[in-house]
Amino acid sequence: MTTKPPFEKILIANRGEIALRLMRACQELGISTVAVYSEADHKAPHVDMADEAILIGPAPPLESYLKIENILVAAKESGAEAVHPGYGFLSENTDFAQAVIDAGLVFIGPSPDAIRLMGDKSAARQLMEKAGIPLIPGYQGDDDLKQLKKKAVEIGYPVLLKAAAGGGGKGMRVVTEPADLQDLLSAARREAQNSFGDSRIILEKYISDAHHIEFQILADGHGNVLHFFERECSIQRRHQKVIEESPSPLMDDALREEMARTAIEVATSVNYTNAGTVEFIVDPASRKFYFLEMNTRLQVEHPITEMVTGIDLVQWQIRIAAGEKLPFKQSDLKQKGHAIEARIYAEDPSNSFFPSTGRIHHVGFADGEGVRVDSGVVPGTEVGVHYDPLLAKVIAYADDRPKAIKKLMDALRNSVLLGLKSNREFLVDILQDKKFNKGLANTRFIDSFFSDWHPMDKIVPDEVLIIAAIAELSKLTENRESSGEIGAESDPYSPWSRFKNFRIGGKES
Amino acid sequence: MKLTYIIDQERYSIELEITDEGYLAKIGEKEYQIPTTNISGGKIDLQINGKNVEGIWAIDGNRKRWVAVNGREWLLEKATSSKRSGMMGMQNADTSVYAPMPGQVRQVLIEEGEDVSSGQLLLLLEAMKMEIRILSPGDGKIIRLNVKEDQQVDKDDFLLEIE
Numbered sequence: 197m198t199t200k201p202p203f204e205k206i207l208i209a210n211r212g213e214i215a216l217r218l219m220r221a222c223q224e225l226g227i228s229t230v231a232v233y234s235e236a237d238h239k240a241p242h243v244d245m246a247d248e249a250i251l252i253g254p255a256p257p258l259e260s261y262l263k264i265e266n267i268l269v270a271a272k273e274s275g276a277e278a279v280h281p282g283y284g285f286l287s288e289n290t291d292f293a294q295a296v297i298d299a300g301l302v303f304i305g306p307s308p309d310a311i312r313l314m315g316d317k318s319a320a321r322q323l324m325e326k327a328g329i330p331l332i333p334g335y336q337g338d339d340d341l342k343q344l345k346k347k348a349v350e351i352g353y354p355v356l357l358k359a360a361a362g363g364g365g366k367g368m369r370v371v372t373e374p375a376d377l378q379d380l381l382s383a384a385r386r387e388a389q390n391s392f393g394d395s396r397i398i399l400e401k402y403i404s405d406a407h408h409i410e411f412q413i414l415a416d417g418h419g420n421v422l423h424f425f426e427r428e429c430s431i432q433r434r435h436q437k438v439i440e441e442s443p444s445p446l447m448d449d450a451l452r453e454e455m456a457r458t459a460i461e462v463a464t465s466v467n468y469t470n471a472g473t474v475e476f477i478v479d480p481a482s483r484k485f486y487f488l489e490m491n492t493r494l495q496v497e498h499p500i501t502e503m504v505t506g507i508d509l510v511q512w513q514i515r516i517a518a519g520e521k522l523p524f525k526q527s528d529l530k531q532k533g534h535a536i537e538a539r540i541y542a543e544d545p546s547n548s549f550f551p552s553t554g555r556i557h558h559v560g561f562a563d564g565e566g567v568r569v570d571s572g573v574v575p576g577t578e579v580g581v582h583y584d585p586l587l588a589k590v591i592a593y594a595d596d597r598p599k600a601i602k603k604l605m606d607a608l609r610n611s612v613l614l615g616l617k618s619n620r621e622f623l624v625d626i627l628q629d630k631k632f633n634k635g636l637a638n639t640r641f642i643d644s645f646f647s648d649w650h651p652m653d654k655i656v657p658d659e660v661l662i663i664a665a666i667a668e669l670s671k672l673t674e675n676r677e678s679s680g681e682i683g684a685e686s687d688p689y690s691p692w693s694r695f696k697n698f699r700i701g702g703k704e705s
Numbered sequence: 706m707k708l709t710y711i712i713d714q715e716r717y718s719i720e721l722e723i724t725d726e727g728y729l730a731k732i733g734e735k736e737y738q739i740p741t742t743n744i745s746g747g748k749i750d751l752q753i754n755g756k757n758v759e760g761i762w763a764i765d766g767n768r769k770r771w772v773a774v775n776g777r778e779w780l781l782e783k784a785t786s787s788k789r790s791g792m793m794g795m796q797n798a799d800t801s802v803y804a805p806m807p808g809q810v811r812q813v814l815i816e817e818g819e820d821v822s823s824g825q826l827l828l829l830l831e832a833m834k835m836e837i838r839i840l841s842p843g844d845g846k847i848i849r850l851n852v853k854e855d856q857q858v859d860k861d862d863f864l865l866e867i868e
Contacts, residue, residue: 386811386829387836434835550806551833553860557763557771558747581807581832581857614747614763614771614778621777651777656712659758660779661719662730662737663749663772665708667762668783669721670744 201226202518203278206304207271208232208246209292210282211261213572213588214496215242218280221510230274232267234260236582241574248274255582261285264292268299278302278517284584287493288315304517306492310466314490318360318398324487327465329458332477332486334400336360344399345377351401357381359388360396367391368435370402403479405638408432408488409444410475411459412501414512415468418521423456424501424509425531427473431626433549433642438619439626440497441536442504445597445635446480455485462490471498471513480638496539496586499568503535503593534600535593538608538623542585545622546650551585554578554616562610566593566603579616587618597635601627621651709784710770716784800842800867804858808832817850821867828852828864841867 206222207230208215219229219242231246236255243249250270253260260266262285271279279296281287287305290312296303305311314320318336325331335347339360348355348371357380359367367388369380381397389395412424428444429437443452459474473495475488498509507529512522543549556577561569571588573579579587590611592604605627608620626646631637709718720731728739730753743750749760760774770781811829815821821841828839849866852858 383836383838390831547805548837550837551808551835553807555765557765558761558773560761581809583833585833609776612761612773612778614761614773615765617780618778654713656715656717656779657775658730658732658735658737659753659760659774660712660772660781661708661710661717661732662721662739662753663751663758663760663762663774664710664770664781665706665719665721665730666728666739666742666751667744667749667764667770667772668708669706669723670742671764 202515202520203227203302205230205247205274205276206278206280206514207267207274207276208242208280208282209261209267210280210285210287211237211240211242211572211583213570213586214282214284214494216245216572217570218282218510219245221508221514224508225511225514227514230270230276232261232270234582236578236580240577241572250274255580257285257582264289264295267292268295271296271299271301276301278304278514280304280514281493283493283496288491290315302517304470304513306468306470306472310468310472311492313466314472314492316361317358317489318396320489321398323465324462327461329462329465329487330485332400332403332488334398336398339397341378341381344381344397345374347399348374348377351399354402354404356400356402357384358398358400359384359392359394360398361392361394362388367397403477403486404640405480406430406640407444407446407478407480408437408475408639409446409455409478409485410473410491410495411456412495412498412509413459413463413468413472413474414507414509414516414522415463415470415472416516416522417469417519420522421460421463421468422522422524422526422529423459424505424507424529426452426455427495427497427500429497430637430639431632431641432639433646437497437539438541438642439536439538439623440500441534441597441600442500443531443534446478451478451483451485458485458487462487466490468492470516471509496589497537499570499589499591500535500537503568503591504531504533505529506532533593533595534597535591536597536600536604537589537591538604538627539586539619540588540590540611540613540623541619542579542587542616543619544617545619545646547617549619551581552617553580556613557615558612559614560612561588561590562607564603564607566600567591567607568593569607587613598633601633622646622649625649625652710781711784712779712781800845802827802839802842802864802867804830804860804862804864805837805839806830806832807860808837808858810852810854810856810858811836813850813852813854815847815850815865817847819847821845821847830858839864843867 205228208218222229228247231242231249232252233243234255252266286292290308293303293308354372357369367384369384371377385395408429415421426444427442429440431439462474473491476485478485542552556573568591573587592600594600608624707720722729726740730737737753741752763771768783772779808830811831815827823843825841830837845867848868851863
C-alpha cells in the first residue's frame, strides 16, 4: 500500500471464521493484527493468522471472549489502536464499546448510544414508532404471564415471544395456542437470561409466510448514509439463518426503493455510523414490510453483499472508524449478478439439528471461479461445546440466480468435512428443492419441509466398508512398521483430480 | 481379517484378505478384487472390480471411523463384542435415556423414585447456547438419575433410567 493505513494495529475481539475474515481485511489495508484467544483455542486458526496473539482466559466465553477487562488489557499490552468486535460476543455490548473508547481506543462499529438504542428491542420499537417506521403489531411492557396472556389474545395467535435485549434467534419462541404460552415463556426467559443477562420478554404478531429481508447500511461520520441493497435470509432453522442471497427473489424495484429508503431513515434516526443492518419482515401476499430490528454490527452474511456490490464492507468499517469519508454516492452503487451463501454448521440435521462436536480430521472446500470460502477450521481444529457451531461459509457468485445456486451446490457437493456431523448434505438438498428454486421459500420453509430430513439414500455403498477396512489394515501394518508390500505405500503423485484446487481453512493450499 | 462396523445403528461386516495382487474383500455374498491402492495422508485411491474409486478417511480414536466417498461422508463405529453400540440415539427401548448432544445439564426437574408420564419434561440440556428439552419416553418411575445440575455431559452419556 502506498497510502498510510487507517490504523497501525487492530485487536480482533473474536474467533472462528469471522476473526480470519477481519484479519484478511487488515492485511489488505497494511494493518497489523492482534488475536485474543481462550485456553481452548490456543491452536485455533485465528491465533496462527494474527501477527500476535494474547491469551485472555479459560474456555467458557464469560471468562474469556466476553470478559471486557481482559480484552482491554490485551489491547493495552499489544499497543493496538482500535478494536474490531466481529459479530456475536461483545459486538453489540454498549459497555464494551464505551470501555474501548474510555481506554482511548477506537471501537470499530457504531457509537455506544446507537448500540444501546437498537439493542433494547422495546426501546427501539418505541423509537421507530415515533419515526414513522412500519412495525409488526406487538406489545412490550409488564411481562408477567397474566399480562402477556391478555396481550397475546389482543394481538391474535400465533404470537412470537422475543428477548427484549435479544437478537440472533436466542430466547425466541412461536406460540400457536394459549395453552403453550406458560411453558414457552419460561423457556424463552431462561434462554434470554443465559444469553443476554436480561430475562425481559416482548410479544409480536407472528406472520407465518413471512420473508426475512434485510438492508446493509454503511454510514460515515460525515453525514453520508448509504444502503448496499438487500439480502434475502428466509432460510432459517430455529430462527438462525442457513442460506442467504442477494438480490431477493421476492423483490422488485419499487419495493426495493421503498424499503431502502426506510432502512436509511432507521439508521439516520439514531445518528448511525459504521456498518449496520436493518432487518424487515415482508408479507409476500400484501407486499407490506415491517421493521424487525437493526443489528449494530457486521453480519455473518455480509459476503453476499460484497460480491454483488464489489465493495469490501470490512475494509470500509475500518476506514470509517478511522474517520474517512465514503467516496461514493448512492447512485454509484449497483447490485450486479447474484450471490448466495450457505452456512456450514457443526450440527446433525437428521437429529433435530443438535450440535455436534469433535476434532476436524479432514477439511477441503471445493474452490473455483466465483466461489468464496470463509472458513474458521483446519485439520486438527477441536470443535467444542463452548462456541458457535458455525464452521465455514461457502459463497457462490454468478450472473443470475439459477447459475449461482448451481455453482454453490457443486461447491458443497465437492467439499469434504470429516470428524463431526455437519449440515453439508442438508444444504445441498435445500438448494435442489423446487420451492426454493422458484424463490418461494419463507421463514417457515425448513420447519415445514425439512424438519425430519434424512439423507435421501440410506443404503451404505460397499465402497465405504472397503475403504474403512483397508484404512484400518494399513494403519495396523504401518504401526508394525512393515513394508509397503501390500500396496499401502504413500504416493506423493497420487491422482486426486476431483479435489484439485483445494482451499484449506480459507487459504490457498 | 473380519471387521464389523455400525453405521446409523445398523451392523455391516466385511472380510478383508491380503492377496498377491492386493486385497480381496467379501461383503455378504459379494467379492471384490482390489489390485491397486494408494493411501496417503488420509486419502485413498483404489480400484474395485475394475472401477476407480477415490475416498478420504480418518481414524478417530479407538472406535470412530470416517469415510468420504462419492460426495458423502459416513461415520462408522467399529463394533466390539459387547452388545451396546454406544451410538444409540436419545431414548432406546429399555427406557434408558442418553444425552442427544454434548452440553451442560441446566435443570433437573425430577428426582429418583418419582413417577413420570410420557412426554413429561425431565431435564434441560444446554450447549452452544441452545436448549434441549429431554422428555420422558414413556410412563414409569425414575429408577436411576445419573446427572446433577451444571454437570457437563458428552453425547450418548447415560442420563437416567425409567422403569
